[in-house]
Amino acid sequence: MKSNMEKTMEKSAQYYVYKAFKILMYILLGVIIVFLVGYIVMRLWNWLMPDIFGLPQIDYWKALGILLLSKIIFGFGGGDGPNNKKKKKDKHKRFSKFDPCKPMRTDFSKWKHYDEFWKNEGEQAYKEYVARNESINNG
Numbered sequence: 001m002k003s004n005m006e007k008t009m010e011k012s013a014q015y016y017v018y019k020a021f022k023i024l025m026y027i028l029l030g031v032i033i034v035f036l037v038g039y040i041v042m043r044l045w046n047w048l049m050p051d052i053f054g055l056p057q058i059d060y061w062k063a064l065g066i067l068l069l070s071k072i073i074f075g076f077g078g079g080d081g082p083n084n085k086k087k088k089k090d091k092h093k094r095f096s097k098f099d100p101c102k103p104m105r106t107d108f109s110k111w112k113h114y115d116e117f118w119k120n121e122g123e124q125a126y127k128e129y130v131a132r133n134e135s136i137n138n139g
Contacts, residue, residue, distance in 0.1 A: 034064075039060065041066060041067045042058060042060050045066070
């Protein structure tokens with residue numbers, strides 16, 4: 001019959017063997033996913049890019065390199081974490097008071113006169129503005 005100490009050691013060994021097996025399986029799954037995604041990138045590239053843009057076909061390793069380069073440039077998709085919405089809301093709240101165009105963006109009641117203004121005065125005012133700038137630049 002096993003003693004308490006032996007049972008504890010056996011459970012501990014089983015736990016660590018299971019943990020090591022689990023880590024090994026996750027690593028293997030990660031490698032399989034990387035190879036699969038690289039293959040998909042290669043197939044999509046060779047299917048679309050030569051016909052659309054006239055680019056040459058690529059092999060698997062070039063596709064994996066393009067995928068890695070795009071991940072380095074555009075990020076690995078980790079996101080901003082669980083508090084992302086709160087951070088964006090706080091940032092928007094902080095910077096919204098510094099917006100000098102805010103009154104213009106929210107008051108659309110005067111825009112109904114815009115077309116009439118442009119017909120009566122806008123085009124002529126624009127031509128005068130262009131003439132003033134040309135005389136300043138030439139003079």
